[in-house]
Amino acid sequence: MEQTIGALLADTISRIARPDEEIMGAVQKRVDNLTKPPGSLGVLEEMVVRLSGIQRTEGPSLDRKAVIVMCGDHGVVEEGVSAFPSEVTGLMMGNFTRGGAAINVFARQMGAEVVVVDIGSKAETPPGVRNEKVKSGTKNMAQGSAMTPDEAVRAVEVGIAIAMELAAQGCKAIALGDMGIGNTTPSAALTAAITGRPVDELTGKGTGIDEDKRKAKAAIIEQALAVNGIDKHWRSELTPIDVLARIGGLEIAGLVGVTLGSAAHGMAVIIDGVIASAAALVAYEICPDVLPFMFASHLSEEPAHEAALTYLELTPALHLRMRLGEGSGAVLLFPMLEASIAMLNQMATFDELGL
Template identity: 80%
Template sequence: MEQMIGELLTDTISRIVEVEQECMGAVRKRVDNLTKPPGSLGDLEEMVIRLAGIQRTEKPVMDKKAVVVMCGDHGVVEEGVSAFPSEVTGLMMGNFTRGKAAINVFSRRMGAEVIVVDVGSRAQRLSGVRDEKIKAGTKNMAQGPAMTRDEVVRAIEAGIAIVKELSEQGYKAVALGDMGIGNTTPSAALTAAVTGRPVDELTGKGTGIDEMKRRAKADIIERSLSVNGIGKQWRSLLEPIDVLARVGGLEIAGLVGVTLGAAAHRMAVIVDGVIAGAAALLAYEICPQVISYMFASHLSEEPAHEAALAYLELSPVLHLRMRLGEGSGAVLMFPLLEASIAMLNEMATFDELGL
């Protein structure tokens, strides 16, 4: 079953190690001694403890952070799975470059850099968008593989390369963003394949389709899994990269690369909604150690997202009934991570009070 993968991907996986337990222990000891009842600040306490382990320091920082918005189109849109045509992907990419999308508005408030990457759209080249295009959209996964294995590896490695640059520039955290009309369909397919949950249970309304179209969408996902030979026992026959190639998307593969690359470079990964959740699942299947670097930001209204987070045993901090994508929920978690660091650095301890 084992096949060759790209040199950059192989090297990146080899660099992903467990977070530093000694630093986490030291920070936990200080957090427990802060002037509050132990555990009374809940998730904020666990955030800064894990950041210490990720960064391998007792003084974690969050001074530079980014959201990488991977963009790609999907051949399965021709099956009628979306309320919008594929052309909207390119229109939204232009909206990102003008700073007028939700992710731009939120990121400005949060002090996060927005990096828009075209890894697989049908749009023409746009100024302000990083061109890493593997090809102009995937094939229709309901009729056969969406991509080749080589295309998936190249998309993953594009994500890795971007995060390597961010790390060299001093960034400490990256949020997973996406844009691609139709991409809730491959996300649900990937989530069904990995978690084993029923397809109908995981299929949401995406961009706003009605119930009849939602049921048809579930049928298309079932057909896609069947046509591509992805059953409950796929792990005995296929690797995660093969599953991603058959029923995934180029922007999802790009986000897999961002996730793996961030872990290799000791950066926190902030998981957004259902598309980012599917990418997190595949990154975990490729390299389980990556889980220690992930933070779940919010719980999407898309049902596959809850299934992905449950499988990964990640608890979302925010419950805002969001389902936009773009990384819009993930960047909202940055202030909470910063608050957790401020708590560690600025609160007094009982020892300092003489107790």
């Protein structure tokens, strides 16, 4: 089925090419010849081989890296799905600019740039936050479509444009971050729609709601899917953009764009938790060739996260019981990626030992 699509989105999709297999083969050969039993460094070996293919060089680097924190509000909060009000989204954007949030702390430690984007909050955009607002929050997806397809595409293209800018500045990897009260609800809805897993199985406690509210949240997600005509046969009538518009969020759409834009410009995409994984699912549905560019950082406490990663056949490297968002788990993968590069560049080979 033909997708609702913008010029920038269409051009970006056309530019996505799978990582260079020849380079990956050469790097794998060197990794196998390092002074260790073959495969004994596990995921680190896989990481550096894939980074080489993504960057199309036998000497990959992560000298510049960033986390993009997309911020947006959700009309479905009206249904009582969150323990916090939408006003917290605006307050947290201010916290990001002051460097006081978890993502600021972790990104400073990892040497990663933090780019905060207001793509759809109800708040006034604070100084220091990039204002790319498509609209002031989505509509209530339990009562109808959260966005129009045009709004969804515009949000996707915001993410693409920012990824392009970072690539032009020499960025090698982008971590996906988010902030938006209520956004575990559309994330679970998107994950249910794409993976086909049961809604109740995918619905977590988000910011800390109790079990009764969790069950009510699952019922709201079921209602949103029904109201918006999304069932297990949706692919015969709808496109991924349609589904994103009906039950998604503006910050999720922005992260879809970041994922596609990063792949089109040779950057690794580091997936954070359940919101980032929902964006990764949509990006994959739009263009399956983005998959080799994705790295799963950690396994969130939110059940939809595991379902999304399983569907994408991605294995998280870290198990830290995290469920904060912001990209806080994703940036923790950067040192492991850098360690894999150091392994490639600094370990001796058996040939160098004369064996």
